[in-house]
Amino acid sequence: MDLLLQTLLNGILIGGIIASFSIGFQLTFGVLHVIDFAVGAWVVLGGYLAYWMSTLLGVGGFVSLPVAFVVFGAIGYLIGPVIYRVRNSRYARPELMALALTFGLFTLLRGGALTLWGFNTRSVPTALSGESLMIGSVTVPLLRVVAFAFACAVAAALFLILYRTRYGLAIRATAENRHNAGLMGVDVQRLSANVYGLYAAVTGMAGVLMAAIYSVNPEIGLRYTLFAFFVAVLAGLGSVGGAILAALLFGIMESVVATYVGSSYSHLAIFATLYLVLLVSPRGILQRGL
Amino acid sequence: MRGWFPIVLLVCGAAVVFALPELLNAYWLRIATGVLMWAGLACSWNIIGGYAGYIDFGHSVFFGIGAYASAILMGDAFGWPFAATIPVGLLAAGGVAAVIGGPTLRLRGAYFAIATWAFAETLLQLATVLEITGGTAGLSLPPFLNERFFYFAMLTAAAATYALTWLLFERSRFGLKVKALRDHEPAAEAMGINTAAVKLQAFALSAATAAVFGSIYAYWVTFINPRSTLGGDITDQMVVMVLLGGLGSLWGPALGAAALFIVNRIFWMYWGDTTFYIAILGLAIIVVVLFLPNGLAGLFARKTQNGSQNAGRALWRALTRPGVER
Secondary structure (H helix, E strand, O other): OHHHHHHHHHHHHHHHHHHHHHHHHHHHHHHHOOOOOOHHHHHHHHHHHHHHHHHHHOOOHHHHHHHHHHHHHHHHHHHHHHHHHHHOOOOOOHHHHHHHHHHHHHHHHHHHHHHHHOOOOEOOOOOOOOOEEEEOOEEEEHHHHHHHHHHHHHHHHHHHHHHHOHHHHHHHHHHHOHHHHHHOOOOHHHHHHHHHHHHHHHHHHHHHHHHHHOOEOHHHHHHHHHHHHHHHHHHOOOOHHHHHHHHHHHHHHHHHHHHHOOHHHHHHHHHHHHHHHHHHOOOOOOOOOO | OOOOHHHHHHHHHHHHHHHHHHHOOHHHHHHHHHHHHHHHHHHHHHHHHHHOOOOOOOOHHHHHHHHHHHHHHHOOOOOOOHHHHHHHHHHHHHHHHHHHHHHHOOOOHHHHHHHHHHHHHHHHHHHHHOOOOOHHHOEEOOOOOOHHHHHHHHHHHHHHHHHHHHHHHHOOHHHHHHHHHHHOHHHHHHOOOOHHHHHHHHHHHHHHHHHHHHHHHHHHHOEEOHHHHHOHHHHHHHHHHHHHHOOOOOOHHHHHHHHHHHHHHHHHHHHOOOHHHHHHHHHHHHHHHHHOOOHHHHHOOOOOOOOOOOHHHHHHHHHHOOOOOO
């Protein structure tokens, strides 16, 4: 029973962080109509930014959070228009070309990270590393709780922007129909750049936290890309609300399989589920995707 | 004059290809063998990715099935001769493609890409936990140290793949059907093409050809493990080679494969690691997507939309006006 509680708790805490960047991933898909392969690379680079901050400047992981927001926001803001341009180009198949572009971006960033930092695993120290609370017989690592709280705050902020501001209305309108949104006076290209920047910024921050909780190495990026894809497919591509539910479900599933079946099977289970969900219900289990 | 040119080119090419084992030392012969293998693999990916327009991010599955078929059947448990294992791998890969193709090919665009990727990773994870595949430790094959044999084996396989692709996709109704469904699937269906069957045939063909190279590769390197045969890096390279060479062109994949594989080996030779090569791969994709959507082969196309025939001029046009070419 305790083991089960512990497993569920771990799953929910990790699922929360995955939700924080999955929301951005879904938003990007909604607005740009591009599946961003590079999502894992932003997570990894966020981790390395924190690693550099801690080794070069000697600051803890939490200080890196705002820095990651600014740095990745700027990078994303610059890259967004390029993706937009390819997606809306006069190529024969712009959708696949845009997919290839983000795949190229991912490969470039992964190769760059491997060249710069090698295959070694690095960790990021924080003020809370190693601290934990005991509730009954369940151990609650404080760092994960803080990360979860951060993820909740990000999700809340994104939802406030989306549903309570005029700009959020423009984003939702663009996601629903780009052409009509453009006719209503929305500058779709600029909005796409902003959304991609926001998403990259949030993903970089999630990367800082992921690196503080686990550790970071360049090859792990693919795994985060997989997580984002899994959540996106389960929720239905483009569905923002479903992403939170799907991310929590994902966290619980991974943690249950890893605990009760064996960690070498957790990837097998994830990929097999992903494949089956795509075949059975490509619009997501909630049937709310595009 | 023009009618003779391809024949002269073909004869010269054949002469060079047959003379290579005499001219090269063992190291460069291995590289030439590798170029042939990747040229063939790129061509096999091009069938589904370029001609049919379904971006398969899990094509390593079929390469791996071929490799594992040879490794398992040539192992102590069976002890088959090498030549007998190739058709088994070929049929196994084609069969798997035919089975998973039915439901998977209903997905389009990015969904198909994710689904194939997920399937490939599922098999990769399965290979690491199963006993028959030797788990993460992998399998060893009886060594056969004859570089020339492998050169000619790869050459035969690659030549057969290109000849088959040329016949089926450039010179037959089947190729027209496949291209029609790539360009507009509902329209192709309205023309009376059984798109589901045509897609499935193209997918199975693409899978079966990839498996042949997997079989030869396993025997060539004598040791395989899940990462080296089913891993994403195999698929990545196929995709990049085809993109660089030119999606849906016959000779483009060979160009892309030769260029990238030689760059890979040069990095390995001078710096002893290929991490920077991964970054180069990524950069190559980005440059191709932004500036050369038709790949290297597009530069040499007889007629572009603007009527320009000069490769240099086409390159300049592509670099100065990204995103304009169709």
